Amino acid sequence: MIVTVTMNPSIDISYSLDRLNINTVNRTNQVTKTAGGKGLNVARVIHDLQGDVLATGMLGGIHGAFITSELEKAEIKHDFVTIKEETRNSIAVLHEGNQTEILESGPIVSEDEQAKFSDKFRELLDLAEIITISGSLPKGLPHDFYQQLVQAAQAHGVKVLLDTSGVSLEKVLSSQNKPYMIKPNLEELENLLEKTFSLEHLEDIQLALVEPLFKGIEWIIVSLGKEGAIAKHRDMFYRVTIPEINVLNPVGSGDATIAGFAYAMTKKLNPYEILRMCMATGMANARERITGHVDLANVKNYFSKVEVKKSRDSLINN
Numbered sequence: 001m002i003v004t005v006t007m008n009p010s011i012d013i014s015y016s017l018d019r020l021n022i023n024t025v026n027r028t029n030q031v032t033k034t035a036g037g038k039g040l041n042v043a044r045v046i047h048d049l050q051g052d053v054l055a056t057g058m059l060g061g062i063h064g065a066f067i068t069s070e071l072e073k074a075e076i077k078h079d080f081v082t083i084k085e086e087t088r089n090s091i092a093v094l095h096e097g098n099q100t101e102i103l104e105s106g107p108i109v110s111e112d113e114q115a116k117f118s119d120k121f122r123e124l125l126d127l128a129e130i131i132t133i134s135g136s137l138p139k140g141l142p143h144d145f146y147q148q149l150v151q152a153a154q155a156h157g158v159k160v161l162l163d164t165s166g167v168s169l170e171k172v173l174s175s176q177n178k179p180y181m182i183k184p185n186l187e188e189l190e191n192l193l194e195k196t197f198s199l200e201h202l203e204d205i206q207l208a209l210v211e212p213l214f215k216g217i218e219w220i221i222v223s224l225g226k227e228g229a230i231a232k233h234r235d236m237f238y239r240v241t242i243p244e245i246n247v248l249n250p251v252g253s254g255d256a257t258i259a260g261f262a263y264a265m266t267k268k269l270n271p272y273e274i275l276r277m278c279m280a281t282g283m284a285n286a287r288e289r290i291t292g293h294v295d296l297a298n299v300k301n302y303f304s305k306v307e308v309k310k311s312r313d314s315l316i317n318n
């Protein structure tokens with residue numbers, strides 16, 4: 001089973017307006033409310049792929065109950081720790097081609113709730129083949145919380161796919177216990193290494209993957225949106241290119257990429273197929289309006305169209 005961890009989920013609310021008027025009332029009947037948070041997107045896409053998945057993390061209050069009911073409706077297995085404070089709302093107002101967001105900072109987690117989650121996580125390790133950890137930490141949890149989870153999973157022989165950024169990622173990377181896979185996008189890679197990269201110089205991105213910070217990580221996939229990805233598996237490099245598609249909403253494509261990777265691992269696919277699968281799921285997500293959703297027919301179609309080039313040395317010749 002694949003277990004997805006979402007420590008700081010949210011209800012993602014979007015309001016579409018022709019025009020956003022300031023300092024007065026705006027009315028709309030175009031509203032969507034979905035169970036959000038990067039890990040929940042991962043869980044939904046694995047479920048769409050017909051993989052065996054269970055979602056865990058922390059949920060609180062009536063917003064937490066809404067997320068639980070959405071997971072029930074979608075028939076996605078879940079086992080969350082209930083917390084006292086309310087799960088957050090993330091609001092996006094879509095207006096005049098813009099997206100204005102209001103993001104709540106979310107609940108503060110108590111030490112007792114932290115301990116409860118750590119216990120649950122250890123129980124779930126008995127059931128898990130792969131763990132995905134996605135997104136930010138809620139307030140109250142220590143910056144090294146993900147590092148603690150990675151360490152526990154490793155002691156149990158369970159592979160961790162980690163998709164986070166900032167201090168929590170730095171804490172994991174500077175520790176002894178490395179995740180099995182990370183998937184920074186270009187901006188996250190830049191922030192992590194305090195360097196800038198450009199798509200015109202892909203060789204610099206390839207070089208960055210051998211930085212000491214990444215030592216011991218089996219798979220690094222730098223996702224490049226419509227430009228595909230550059231990946232490193234052990235001492236091999238891969239340039240992955242994808243065909244142009246008609247994109248409806250690329251938000252959550254990184255989460256879909258993690259889902260595709262986890263699913264491919266459970267199916268024991270080879271490195272080429274793993275890369276094809278995770279690009280195909282990212283693309284299939286971008287093809288949908290709903291964030292964190294793929295159509296299986298699109299995944300199969302894109303899988304056959306992704307190109308993977310492998311090299312031990314330089315794979316960049318453009």
Ligand code: ATP
Binds near residue numbers: 227242254280
């Ligand atoms: P997010 O944070 O929104 O989840 P991300 O920045 O982590 O996304 P991206 O690099 O944007 O991740 O996308 C991941 C993968 O999804 C890409 O490698 C690609 O396969 C696919 N993808 C993303 N955007 C597009 C696009 N515009 N056209 C085609 N495929 C896309």
